[in-house]
Structures are given as C-alpha cells and as structure tokens.
Amino acid sequence: MRVLSGIQPTGNLHLGNYLGAIRNWVRMQDEMDSESQCFFFLADMHSITVHEGREARIRNVRDMAAALVAAGIDPDRSVLFNQARVPAHAELCWLLNGTARIGWLNRMTQFKDKVGKDREGASIGLFVYPVLQAADILLYNATHVPVGEDQKQHLELARDIATKFNTDFGIDLFTMPAPIIPKESARIMSLRDGSAKMSKSDPSDMSRINLTDDDDAIMQKVKKAKTDPEPLPEMAEGLAGRPEANNLVGIFATLTGRTPDAVCADFAGKGFGAFKPALGEVLVETLRPIRERFLELRTDDAALDAILDKGAMRAAAAAEPTLRAAYDAMGLMR
Ligand code: TYM
Numbered sequence: 154m155r156v157l158s159g160i161q162p163t164g165n166l167h168l169g170n171y172l173g174a175i176r177n178w179v180r181m182q183d184e185m186d187s188e189s190q191c192f193f194f195l196a197d198m199h200s201i202t203v204h205e206g207r208e209a210r211i212r213n214v215r216d217m218a219a220a221l222v223a224a225g226i227d228p229d230r231s232v233l234f235n236q237a238r239v240p241a242h243a244e245l246c247w248l249l250n251g252t253a254r255i256g257w258l259n260r261m262t263q264f265k266d267k268v269g270k271d272r273e274g275a276s277i278g279l280f281v282y283p284v285l286q287a288a289d290i291l292l293y294n295a296t297h298v299p300v301g302e303d304q305k306q307h308l309e310l311a312r313d314i315a316t317k318f319n320t321d322f323g324i325d326l327f328t329m330p331a332p333i334i335p336k337e338s339a340r341i342m343s344l345r346d347g348s349a350k351m352s353k354s355d356p357s358d359m360s361r362i363n364l365t366d367d368d369d370a371i372m373q374k375v376k377k378a379k380t381d382p383e384p385l386p387e388m389a390e391g392l393a394g395r396p397e398a399n400n401l402v403g404i405f406a407t408l409t410g411r412t413p414d415a416v417c418a419d420f421a422g423k424g425f426g427a428f429k430p431a432l433g434e435v436l437v438e439t440l441r442p443i444r445e446r447f448l449e450l451r452t453d454d455a456a457l458d459a460i461l462d463k464g465a466m467r468a469a470a471a472a473e474p475t476l477r478a479a480y481d482a483m484g485l486m487r
Pocket residue numbers: 157158159160161162169170171172173174175196199285286289290298299300301302303304338339340341342350351352
C-alpha cells in the first residue's frame with residue numbers, strides 16, 4: 154500500500170481540511186504495516202496559482218508543516234515534504250501535458266468555480282493544476298489517496314491520464330490510485346452558508362474554524378454559526394433541506410465518533426441554543442492539543458526545515474525510478 158496526499162500551504166489549516174483529510178492521513182499512517190509507505194506533502198507548486206509574496210510563502214510552508222506534525226503526522230514514519238523541493242513533480246507534469254486533453258481539463262469543476270466569469274484572465278497554471286496533481290500521485294505509484302469530496306474529480310482525471318499514458322506507450326507504468334473519502338466528513342460546509350464548503354479562501358473568517366483559533370474564538374464562531382429556528386429532529390433524516398443544521402450535526406458526529414442518528418436522538422426536540430455549546434466544547438477539546446503543539450513547533454524554523462529537507466530527499470529517491478521510466482517510455486532517454 155502506498156498512501157499519498159497533499160495540501161496547499163495557503164492560509165490556515167481549517168476544520169474542513171482536518172476532518173475531510175488530515176485526520177484520515179494520521180489514521181492511515183498509524184495503521185501502516187511494514188510493507189506500506191505514506192507520503193504527505195505541501196503543494197506549494199500548486200499554490201503559485203494564488204498570488205503571494207516571497208516571505209508569506211516561506212512562512213506558510215513552514216506553518217503548514219508544523220500544522221501537519223501537530224495534527225499527528227510523524228515525519229519519521231511518513232515522508233513529509235514540500236513539492237517545490239522535488240523537481241520530479243514539475244518534470245512529470247510536463248510529460249503528462251502531452252497526454253492530458255484540453256476537453257478533460259475543461260470539465261474540471263474546481264477550475265470553473267475558481268475562475269468564475271473571468272476565464273480569459275485565469276492563469277494557465279490554474280488550468281493545468283490537475284495535471285500537476287496527477288503527476289504528484291502517479292510519480293509515487295500511490296494506491297490510496299485520502300482526500301475530501303472536492304478532490305474526487307481530480308483523482309478520476311489522474312486515473313484517465315494514467316490509463317491513456319500506459320496505453321499510448323504500451324507500458325504498464327502507472328498504478329491506478331483510489332480515492333479514500335470519509336463517509337461523514339467528506340464535505341464540511343461553511344458556518345455562514347450551508348451550501349458553500351468551508352474553505353481557506355472564504356473572505357469571512359467566521360465561516361471557518363481554524364487550527365489557530367483559541368478556545369474563545371471557537372466558541373464564538375459556533376455560537377454565531379447560521380442555523381434555523383427548528384429544534385433538532387429525532388432522526389438524521391429530519392435534517393433534509395436544513396443544510397446548516399445538517400452540517401453542525403455532522404461535525405458533532407464526526408468528532409465524537411457517533412452516527413448523526415445517535416446525535417439527533419440525544420438532542421431531539423432541543424433547539425440549537427442547547428446544541429451549540431455542546432458542539433463548541435467538543436471542538437475546543439479536539440483542537441486545543443493540536444493548536445498548542447502547533448504554536449510550539451512553529452517557533453523552531455530550523456527544526457521544521459530539517460524535517461522538510463529530509464522528507465524531500467526521501468521523496469526524490471522514491472520518485473526517481475518512475476520519472477526515469479516515463480522519460481524512457483517516451484523515447485526521451487538514450
Ligand atoms: P486543499 O489544500 O484545498 O485541501 C486539502 C485537503 O482538505 C480537503 N478539504 C475538505 N474536506 C472536507 N470539507 C471541506 N470543506 C474541505 N476543504 C478541503 C481537500 O479535499 C483535501 O483533501 N488539490 C489539492 C492538493 C493536492 C493533492 C495532490 C491532493 C495537490 N496534489 C495530490 C491529493 C493528491 C488541494 O488543493 O487541497
């Protein structure tokens with residue numbers, strides 16, 4: 154088993170990232186046997202599609218590394234690195250640009266969502282973003298890719314690219330990666346709008362719970378979260394058509410390891426005035442130890458750089474054979 158996943162080091166790690174992806178990364182790492190390997194990386198080459206100054210980018214990469222370690226990624230057991238330090242990602246991306254079709258990329262919903270109406274003004278990087286993501290995955294022959302729901306289409310594209318490359322060059326080079334998407338927390342929604350996913354790029358900080366939020370901020374955000382005036386239903390099916398209520402119950406269920414039905418049964422007939430403080434408490438208790446560890450780790454840049462240096466060396470060594478084989482299959486090596 155080869156587990157691989159990435160996160161863009163832009164802004165803070167938020168609850169959506171944690172419950173949708175990172176918690177699963179840690180579980181898979183902790184359940185790994187001696188035959189398996191985990192690769193987790195900061196997608197800083199992807200993040201150039203968002204403009205940022207030099208200093209901010211350097212800080213953000215170190216902060217996200219600290220956040221992942223604080224959340225439970227162990228850089229001795231897992232290979233933790235930033236993409237820019239392993240040039241094989243950019244190289245394989247270029248080779249795969251010969252395989253990926255414009256029509257495939259035109260169908261990517263994330264691209265459409267991100268560019269909105271200004272398609273002509275979007276960067277080429279944003280358009281080919283999913284090809285770099287395919288390279289990230291195929292380079293390591295990843296078999297399992299733990300991600301949130303929003304990455305599913307990119308995973309399907311990676312499989313299409315792998316299949317076409319293997320067929321075009323008559324070689325069984327790339328392994329088919331399978332997305333690992335959690336059942337309950339695949340899509341954590343904004344606290345302000347139950348129809349939008351919780352995201353780093355939402356201009357309202359009240360829409361998300363950040364790993365860096367202190368206990369008071371978490372309680373405040375939960376208290377102010379949008380809900381409806383109805384009480385909680387007896388069963389989760391009573392949450393249909395109530396996206397905000399559904400989201401909060403889903404978060405509570407995920408954090409406590411229970412089903413949404415069990416949570417509803419506990420709070421049935423009570424209003425959100427009673428439910429929110431309980432949810433806030435669970436969030437505070439879950440996030441506090443991660444935040445405290447994060448704040449400690451981010452004070453030691455040298456230690457974070459050492460982790461990323463070592464990770465980049467291990468990743469580059471693992472990526473090299475696949476990259477060479479791809480060049481060779483294409484007749485680019487003599
Ligand atoms: P990114 O940085 O947007 O998000 C990192 C991970 O968090 C998940 N996620 C969520 N899950 C549930 N609810 C939410 N509201 C939510 N918001 C984010 C994402 O699904 C993701 O798993 N393109 C990727 C990074 C990437 C990558 C890769 C991932 C680059 N190369 C190769 C896997 C394999 C991204 O922008 O994730």
